Amino acid sequence: MSNIIYIGYYFKVKPQQPAVEILIAELGYAGFESFVETDEGVTAYIQKDEWREAILEDIQILNSDEFEITYTFEDIEQTNWNAEWEKNFNPIIVDNVCAVRAPFHDKFDTQYDIIIEPKMSFGTGHHETTHMMIQHILNNDFKNKSVLDMGCGTGVLAILAELKGANPIDAVDYDNWCYLNSLENVERNNCNHITVIEGDASVLKNKKYDIIIANINRNILLQDLKTYASCLNKNGMLFLSGFYNDDIPMIKAECEKHLLKFEEKLERNNWVSLKFLN
Structure with missing residues (x-):
């Protein structure tokens, strides 16, 4: 049985703002559940069971004249996921009070220090x-x-x-x-x-x-x-x-x-x- 359970889409966006926020919102409504903002745009993940061939048909911003958006996509194997997060997951501090970091980050001097290894789950503090x-x-x-x-x-x-x-x-x-x-x-x-x-x-x-x-x-x-x-x-x-x-x-x-x-x-x-x- 295949261990491929997610599909990753890699979007390059020019100019990035506010296009990236709009794109993430529309992808969320379409069923994508995890997002990582990158230097070039955003990477989005959807469960393979939820994917369909016309998944991007209703993403209106892809047809906008204001932005140039291109993408590629591929199957994501579960065993590769930790490496993906280590490449993209940076620690954050919210209001100088709460730090959210991965196990491989140094501890912050904040009132609340939370260690998260996100894998494929949504919710690291990076998303708005x-x-x-x-x-x-x-x-x-x-x-x-x-x-x-x-x-x-x-x-x-x-x-x-x-x-x-x-x-x-x-x-x-x-x-x-x-x-x-x-x-x-x-x-x-x-x-x-x-x-x-x-x-x-x-x-x-x-x-x-x-x-x-x-x-x-x-x-x-x-x-x-x-x-x-x-x-x-x-x-x-x-x-x-x-x-x-x-x-x-x-x-x-x-x-x-x-x-x-x-x-x-x-x-x-x-x-x-x-x-x-x-």
Whole structure:
């Protein structure tokens, strides 16, 4: 049986901004789930089971006269993935408070130091949405709060939630690779209060949380917001990201339908993250 489970697309983009951000957003809607910005543009990854021959037909920016975008693609073998990340994964520091680094990086003198070996999982802090979610966690009270990290990817947000005093924490992802990667990263950061669960919103039945973090994409958020609202305790907080500025009216409307009140917006390169209260 083949161990090739992902396809990698290598995009060269001129000029890069704002084209790279737009391209990542459109690729996310098409089903791509992991992105690495490069000196020439962006590399994007999609599960082979989710790939189809016409996968790029709806990517409008590829037909734009404003940008020159070319690409190649290839099958990615699981055994090659660590080398890919070591070539592309640089450490980051968020607001001079939280560092996110790989095991092969030196330790930073920050209040929070998180070690992530991302493999194929999404969520290293490099992408705007993860960066903003880290900011939300840093800026809000998580002490003794029950937390759900939905679409946990690498587990980085759940790990930071524990470092901020949250307990207990559920980290959920439907992708087996993300599930296994989160387990590894939770252990790597000596976390004791995180339960990693493989599954989708259906695993949340009869569960309640003080705080829900969901960094996924617009379509899944719209589909699952009713479930999140039902799982949120009174006076609870909901943090959402994984969508573009133009998607805010749809997200707000769905949240208001379930009596969630808009509280705050963060924006980074046209990506947004919203905070709602129950």
